[in-house]
Amino acid sequence: MTTPRTPRIRPIDFEHGRIDLTHGSGGRVMAQLIEECFEDAFDNAYLAKRDDHANFAVNAGRMVMSTDGFVISPLFFPGGNIGSLAVHGTVNDIAMAGARPLFLSAGFILEEGLPLRDLKRIVASMAQAARDAGVAVVTGDTKVVERGKGDGIFITTTGVGAVPDGVDISADRARPGDAVLISGTIGDHGVAVMSKRAGLSFETEILSDCASLNGIVADMVRAAPGIHVLRDPTRGGLGAVLNEIALQSGVGVRIRERDIPVKPAVHGACEFLGLDPLYVANEGKVVCFCAASDAPAVLAAMKAHPLGRDAAVIGEVVEDSRRFVTMETTFGGARIVDWLAGEQLPRIC
Secondary structure (H helix, E strand, O other): OOOOOOOOOOOOOOOOOEOOHHHHOOOHHHHHHHHHHHHHHHOOHHHHOOOOOOOOOOOOOOEEEEEEEEOOOOOEEOOEEHHHHHHHHHHHHHHOOOOEEEEEEEEEEEEOOOEHHHHHHHHHHHHHHHHHHOOEEEEEEEEEEOOOOOOOEEEEEEEEEEOOOOOOOOOOOOOOOOEEEEOOOOOHHHHHHHHHHHOOOOOOOOOOOOOOOHHHHHHHHHHOOOOOEEEOOOOOHHHHHHHHHHHHHOOEEEEEHHHOOOOHHHHHHHHHHOOOHHHOOOOOOOEEEEOHHHHHHHHHHHHHOHHHOOOEEEEEEEOOOOOOEEEEOOOOOEEEOOOOOOOOOOOOO
16 A cells, blocks of 8 residues: 655755755654655655654564764765765674664754755665665654754664674674784775865875675675674774774784785875874774684685775784784884874764
8 A cells, every 4th residue: 555645735846945944843844855855765664654663573583783873074075975874884883793784763963954955865875875785774753953053964873783693793802813804995984084074185086985894794704603803993993993992802902004905095195184094984994803713714705895805914912911002013113003082083974
């Protein structure tokens, strides 16, 4: 049975219209926006019921749940926008448990004056990202705030996923002797956003690596079900993630600068902007800790996937009660990779 549409006078003018307070009033205008923008884009049986919840069956076993808010500036950046980022970010948080993402919810805070064409474009990119990741956006919420109080649009997404039997992945499971791997080049997302924000251009265009990682993670887990730790190095970059894992697992981590993949354009941009690539955000990379004996199989699985062609083994876990992260530099010296002090790039995701 086709769900009845809200009576309306005319279709929404997405090309020239803007968000106003009636779009959050709970009345006919808001219902029309939800139908013509969100329901048309996400289009699934759960949303079509128009309940204030999503009702779905799950198999017995362990479930994973994660939520994240996205406040990035600018809303559109080379390689993506806040919509695709909101899907990728939560899908990746679920995938870092070795889980298969199943469903997403999405909450929108819209600012009065936001061009409707921008909203339509953002929602369309969310829908495409969800389809590509094999997940459905099954419930959500929309609120409108006065002009000057929302910075265009904020999005919160929550996801649930299922963990396969025999998989136990957590940031407290790194062990001395583990190999440390990364799926590709670091710093792409942060530099892409910063260059757009600052109006900078480079000889080679730098694109965000924004992508859903559940596919490559599934391949890695099939190759080595005993993987200990998976993390996506978003805010704070690789340096922050390694420190978090060292702290949670009570170990030290030693990495090699020469083995960490960084695109020449990103390296040059970081030098120009005074940034350290180790602390620049990524949105499509995964860091893996696994037994050294599993590292060849995991690396092969990474490299066989389109998102892992530049994957590399970059270090190992060592015993260290101080829980330090250290790096062997390209000059043969050593340095502490400390926690990030302050914020290199605010509003990056």
